[in-house]
Amino acid sequence: MxxxxxxxxxxxxxxxxxxxxxxxxxxxxxxxxxxxxxxxxxxxxxxxxxxxxxxxxxxxxxxxxxxxxxxxxxxxxxxxxxxxxxxxxxxxxxxxxxxxxxxxxxxxxxxxxxxxxxxxxxxxxxxxxxxxxxxxxxxxxxxxxxxxxxxxxxxxxxxxxxxxxxxxxxxxxxxxxxxxxxxEWEKALEKFSGKNVVQYHKNFDYFLKSFNMKQLGTLEPVPGIPPSTKHILEMIEVINNKGAEFIIHDVYHMKKPSRFVNRETGVKLVVLPHDVGSVDEAIDIVSLFDEIVRRLLK
Ligand SMILES: [Zn+2]
Known part of the structure; x- marks a missing residue:
């Protein structure tokens, strides 16, 4: 047995x-x-x-x-x-x-x-x-x-x-x-359609294009190159002339330059997740997008 x-x-x-x-x-x-x-x-x-x-x-x-x-x-x-x-x-x-x-x-x-x-x-x-x-x-x-x-x-x-x-x-x-x-996301972000946005790194170009937002420029002068004082001052002037809805920053770069531009222009600074696991809320691809939309609307 x-x-x-x-x-x-x-x-x-x-x-x-x-x-x-x-x-x-x-x-x-x-x-x-x-x-x-x-x-x-x-x-x-x-x-x-x-x-x-x-x-x-x-x-x-x-x-x-x-x-x-x-x-x-x-x-x-x-x-x-x-x-x-x-x-x-x-x-x-x-x-x-x-x-x-x-x-x-x-x-x-x-x-x-x-x-x-x-x-x-x-x-x-x-x-x-x-x-x-x-x-x-x-x-x-x-x-x-x-x-x-x-x-x-x-x-x-x-x-x-x-x-x-x-x-x-x-x-x-x-x-x-x-x-x-x-x-759902299209409806929620409709009010930002046609608005100007500034990014730190070019993480969100596809996202902005998809939801019809306009990219005014990036704080990095070239992707991967940290911003110089000259470039930051130029960006501040562009923002002050044309207006912007957000400064989008990612979860991993130092926030100092974006905070500075936020203080100088009064434009809202939003930190957005770029991948699943980049913030606690983004547990899968659906909640990643949910969280991006939630932070933009906040
Ligand atoms: Zn990149």
């Missing part, structure tokens, strides 16, 4: 292990990507985000554990547009996992599916510009979330055809929910 129970337990454990192993192992450079993969893949994928949501996405310090994770991964999904240029390529090289190398089936660059803002005719990192391929912060346009959720669904199906039905179903449910939220 004891032996029989042991055999049953053993078989049970074996089947559990095979279920776990059958799940696609997905690595996502940022939290918002991991959340989309989870929403579409559900229990059939095991997704791990690499960067922390509250840090500057341009400058991630790779940990040794990233290499171990890359060695085991079936799929690596990156934001692209050179956002990960400083940290993904070196660890990808060290991990030496051909499955997830660029050009192979287990590698997905989301930016390549997007109609980018500020995409230059000729690529250059002149003056230290950290957006040499164009603005990489495309996920803050809700329409782009629809595009990349479809791209992620297709990739999951490509790697695990046996779960095509469930991936398709979950994606459809997500899109329905997302479209409802999009009309």
């Amino acid at each position: 004891k032996r029989k129970i042991l055999i049953i337990v053993f078989i049970g454990l074996l089947s559990l292990t095979s279920v776990v192993e059958a799940r696609l192992r997905v690595l996502a450079s940022y939290n918002y990507i991991a959340d989309l993969v989870e929403k579409i893949g559900g229990d059939n994928v095991k997704v791990t985000p690499l960067a922390k949501g509250y840090k500057d996405p341009h400058y991630v310090t790779p940990r040794p554990s990233f290499i171990a994770k890359m060695r085991k991964a079936d799929l690596l999904i990156i934001n692209g547009g050179q956002l990960e240029i400083g940290w993904i390529p070196p660890i990808l090289k060290k991990a030496n996992n051909p499955r997830i190398n660029p050009g192979n089936k287990g590698f997905l660059d989301l930016f390549s599916f997007i109609d980018g803002i500020d995409v230059p005719k000729e690529i250059s990192r002149a003056h230290g510009d950290v957006h040499p391929d164009g603005n990489p912060h495309f996920h803050l346009d809700p329409e782009n979330i629809l595009i990349i959720s479809g791209v992620i669904r297709d990739k999951l199906i490509d790697l695990d055809l046996s779960h095509k039905g469930i991936f398709t179903k979950r994606h459809k449910e997500f899109v329905e929910k997302w479209r409802k939220k999009m009309s």
Whole structure:
């Protein structure tokens, strides 16, 4: 009897292990990507985000554990547009996992599916510009979330055809929910349509375009370059001449320059989350947008 129970337990454990192993192992450079993969893949994928949501996405310090994770991964999904240029390529090289190398089936660059803002005719990192391929912060346009959720669904199906039905179903449910939220956000932000906005870094270009807000300028003279006194004074003059609704600042840059401009112009300073996990309220992609809208309306 004891032996029989042991055999049953053993078989049970074996089947559990095979279920776990059958799940696609997905690595996502940022939290918002991991959340989309989870929403579409559900229990059939095991997704791990690499960067922390509250840090500057341009400058991630790779940990040794990233290499171990890359060695085991079936799929690596990156934001692209050179956002990960400083940290993904070196660890990808060290991990030496051909499955997830660029050009192979287990590698997905989301930016390549997007109609980018500020995409230059000729690529250059002149003056230290950290957006040499164009603005990489495309996920803050809700329409782009629809595009990349479809791209992620297709990739999951490509790697695990046996779960095509469930991936398709979950994606459809997500899109329905997302479209409802999009009309809620559009309605809530309608009153800012056509208004001028100033940003610290160009995190929200896609968001502003999507909700028809006008970008007056940025406090960084070039993406990635801290503001000079001369540039700040010029921006203050532009704001005083043309008027602005907000100064948008992210959660990770020093707020001193934005606070100064806020004091000098009286324009409202709003700190906005840029990724899932960048503030406590942004627990997934839906609540990230909810929280951005809530802070703008506050
Ligand atoms: Zn940037």
